[in-house]
Amino acid sequence: AQSVTQPDIHITVSEGASLELRCNYSYGATPYLFWYVQSPGQGLQLLLKYFSGDTLVQGIKGFEAEFKRSQSSFNLRKPSVHWSDAAEYFCAVGARGGDYKLSFGAGTTVTVRA
Amino acid sequence: GAGVSQSPSNKVTEKGKDVELRCDPISGHTALYWYRQSLGQGLEFLIYFQGNSAPDKSGLPSDRFSAERTGGSVSTLTIQRTQQEDSAVYLCASSFASGPSTDTQYFGPGTRLTVL
Numbered sequence: 104a105q106s107v108t109q110p111d112i113h114i115t116v117s118e119g120a121s122l123e124l125r126c127n128y129s130y131g132a133t134p135y136l137f138w139y140v141q142s143p144g145q146g147l148q149l150l151l152k153y154f155s156g157d158t159l160v161q162g163i164k165g166f167e168a169e170f171k172r173s174q175s176s177f178n179l180r181k182p183s184v185h186w187s188d189a190a191e192y193f194c195a196v197g198a199r200g201g202d203y204k205l206s207f208g209a210g211t212t213v214t215v216r217a
Numbered sequence: 218g219a220g221v222s223q224s225p226s227n228k229v230t231e232k233g234k235d236v237e238l239r240c241d242p243i244s245g246h247t248a249l250y251w252y253r254q255s256l257g258q259g260l261e262f263l264i265y266f267q268g269n270s271a272p273d274k275s276g277l278p279s280d281r282f283s284a285e286r287t288g289g290s291v292s293t294l295t296i297q298r299t300q301q302e303d304s305a306v307y308l309c310a311s312s313f314a315s316g317p318s319t320d321t322q323y324f325g326p327g328t329r330l331t332v333l
Contacts, residue, residue: 209259
């Protein structure tokens, strides 16, 4: 079965600074990988997803993520954060051929200071 | 267009009572999913519907949990004889087809369940 680890529970970043959120997965083959964001009182919104092809994936809101097979990682980055990026971020993995069942990490809470 | 809606948004109940949580998926979405988000935990898969049938109920934590979907649309998650460990946010998602390889799962805002 697949699993996801998000090593950072909480990250604080200054507005305008860069942001990187770490995600490591465990899966025997090439997985489907996702990043979701959850703002307070809101449902999860898909930021980006990786299925195959180019390992650098562009998403909404200026986010990007890079799939590194050798490191089993799918880290999320943003060059310059805005106060509205304060939220909880979840990495998820789906298995090929049974991929309706997403496995999520525990999440990383991002605080943006002025 | 309208997104996934869930009701109630908050539910406080006493231990031992039954609760029903409702999910209205996006119109036309054939796949529907329930997840549970406990404090400090990631999302835990509970059950998946394709149309009205549930091919995978493997995530339901006990036989106190059940879910149904009628008319290929609305789904109800029922928890009988609630326990304090059932306290969590219950999230529903839907997608046009099954599997995120073919379509994105769209999530509702969740129902926060508190069992006293």
